[in-house]
Amino acid sequence: MTSEHPFEVLTNAHVTKDIWCMTCHTPVAAQIEPGQFVNIAVPGDASHILRIPLSFSAADAQRQTLELVYAVVGEGTSRLSAMRPGEVSTMVGPCGRGWWLPKKSGRALLVAGGVGLPPVVACARMLARSGVGFDAIVGSQTSDRHVEFLLDELRNMPPEQGCDCARKVVVTTDDGTRGIHGFPTDAMAGLMADHPYVQVYTCGPLGLMGGVARIARKRNVACQTSLERMMGCGFGACSCCNVELVSGEYALCCKDGPVFDAEEVAW
Numbered sequence: 001m002t003s004e005h006p007f008e009v010l011t012n013a014h015v016t017k018d019i020w021c022m023t024c025h026t027p028v029a030a031q032i033e034p035g036q037f038v039n040i041a042v043p044g045d046a047s048h049i050l051r052i053p054l055s056f057s058a059a060d061a062q063r064q065t066l067e068l069v070y071a072v073v074g075e076g077t078s079r080l081s082a083m084r085p086g087e088v089s090t091m092v093g094p095c096g097r098g099w100w101l102p103k104k105s106g107r108a109l110l111v112a113g114g115v116g117l118p119p120v121v122a123c124a125r126m127l128a129r130s131g132v133g134f135d136a137i138v139g140s141q142t143s144d145r146h147v148e149f150l151l152d153e154l155r156n157m158p159p160e161q162g163c164d165c166a167r168k169v170v171v172t173t174d175d176g177t178r179g180i181h182g183f184p185t186d187a188m189a190g191l192m193a194d195h196p197y198v199q200v201y202t203c204g205p206l207g208l209m210g211g212v213a214r215i216a217r218k219r220n221v222a223c224q225t226s227l228e229r230m231m232g233c234g235f236g237a238c239s240c241c242n243v244e245l246v247s248g249e250y251a252l253c254c255k256d257g258p259v260f261d262a263e264e265v266a267w
């Protein structure tokens with residue numbers, strides 16, 4: 001159940017460019033599912049009342065540890081990056097609805113852009129645990145904004161059950177400094193032509209996710225997308241995180257999502 005929990009920072013390290021990785025000790029780690037998120041109170045400025053919603057890349061239920069990979073984009077994330085091991089605060093979680101396994105048996109395609117990668121890595125762990133095979137496309141603006149240890153984790157997860165097919169982890173950069181020159185959507189067509197995927201999972205900038213959803217739809221492949229909205233409470237109480245649906249209704253990103261069936265979203 002979503003509630004407030006304490007956390008203690010174990011490590012908080014600069015990874016590359018504006019990206020940081022925090023591991024913390026918290027009882028939420030024993031309950032949280034891939035694709036769900038936590039809403040963090042960063043100490044230090046009483047006027048900054050909003051918590052910071054963050055997905056996680058790894059959760060260890062036994063050790064009660066959570067791994068968060070985040071970009072420093074404003075005041076809250078900047079203060080988060082200044083938290084030192086041993087410092088404590090609170091987080092609300094587990095929040096929202098996470099990824100679900102493919103409804104059909106077969107291989108999945110993961111498509112991540114920028115700091116959309118952490119929840120996609122958590123999704124990959126879920127698939128690997130269930131014996132579902134996957135390939136991945138990971139895009140970033142430029143070569144030194146890729147989070148290398150998360151790419152390695154994608155490559156090194158156990159292979160699909162009963163299949164020795166090599167996993168493809170394709171890297172793209174907007175400026176062509178590494179991998180395919182272009183967006184992850186540019187790499188999708190080639191992979192999808194060669195493999196009959198049953199499910200696409202995506203998280204990243206809104207434009208990327210919309211493009212991924214359109215390609216998946218054209219090829220008649222189910223697609224799950226993890227959306228971001230500005231959030232107040234993180235648990236359905238303030239109605240500030242609306243997502244317009246094709247039905248004409250509105251859903252709450254924090255409670256009905258952040259993971260949605262891409263077919264339901266009015267892109």
Ligand SMILES: Cc1cc2nc3c(=O)[nH]c(=O)nc-3n(C[C@H](O)[C@H](O)[C@H](O)COP(=O)(O)OP(=O)(O)OC[C@H]3O[C@@H](n4cnc5c(N)ncnc54)[C@H](O)[C@@H]3O)c2cc1C
Nearest residue numbers: 053054055069070071073074075076077115228229230258
């Ligand atoms: C469910 C969810 C999961 C997320 N997971 C991650 C993650 O794993 N890693 C990560 O780096 N970031 C993640 N984010 C985005 C992160 O919450 C924001 O970057 C952060 O709240 C910005 O806080 P700030 O005080 O530093 O910046 P602010 O000063 O508040 O804002 C700086 C800039 O970031 C934009 N921004 C602020 N909040 C959000 C938000 N909630 N969504 C999108 N843009 C925002 C603002 O419009 C502004 O342009 C997630 C957001 C959501 C909703």
Ligand code: FES
Nearest residue numbers: 232234238239254
């Ligand atoms: S953030 Fe308050 S309802 Fe979603």
